[in-house]
Amino acid sequence: MSPTPATDDGRKRGAVFFDRDGVLNLDHGYTHRWDQFEWTPGAIEAIRAVNDRGLFAFVVTNQSGVARGYYDEPAIETLHGKMRAALAERGAHVDDVRYCPHHPDGVVEAYAKACDWRKPGPGMILDLAKRWPVDLGASWLIGDNLSDLQAAEAAGVRGIRYEGGRLDRLVVSLLDGVAP
Numbered sequence: 001m002s003p004t005p006a007t008d009d010g011r012k013r014g015a016v017f018f019d020r021d022g023v024l025n026l027d028h029g030y031t032h033r034w035d036q037f038e039w040t041p042g043a044i045e046a047i048r049a050v051n052d053r054g055l056f057a058f059v060v061t062n063q064s065g066v067a068r069g070y071y072d073e074p075a076i077e078t079l080h081g082k083m084r085a086a087l088a089e090r091g092a093h094v095d096d097v098r099y100c101p102h103h104p105d106g107v108v109e110a111y112a113k114a115c116d117w118r119k120p121g122p123g124m125i126l127d128l129a130k131r132w133p134v135d136l137g138a139s140w141l142i143g144d145n146l147s148d149l150q151a152a153e154a155a156g157v158r159g160i161r162y163e164g165g166r167l168d169r170l171v172v173s174l175l176d177g178v179a180p
Contacts, residue, residue: 067106
């Protein structure tokens with residue numbers, strides 16, 4: 001279940017939409033257990049920088065491993081819960097998470113389909129923008145694949161390609177001069 005948006009004065013504010021595998025954590029292939037999860041350098045600090053600027057921090061992640069039969073949705077939700085707990089221990093948080101378990105070539109019938117939530121579709125971003133007071137024009141998606149950048153463009157947010165290194169340095173450089 002998604003958290004309820006924080007109550008405030010209702011003004012829209014910018015957001016940073018983070019891809020998960022390859023951006024927030026090293027992509028070891030179909031990461032779905034906490035013992036497989038390894039933060040990228042500066043990932044927690046990057047999220048905390050977004051929090052400190054008063055912007056929303058969201059995670060948007062394709063999880064085709066569900067459609068492929070490698071793991072189930074509860075595994076994703078458990079992993080995301082552990083991510084949130086680890087962030088909280090370090091004074092950071094993500095406001096909400098969206099994932100797409102579908103893939104047209106999946107072997108699990110219920111998930112073997114095309115879906116506009118699957119990047120490059122913009123569905124996860126647009127769903128978050130409906131639920132939260134997000135100013136899409138003052139927002140970024142940080143991803144490591146072309147499909148992430150295509151989803152950003154389709155949703156009307158700026159797409160930034162993360163190619164490694166300290167994620168916090170990239171995020172702080174983007175946020176400099178941005179007011180919530």
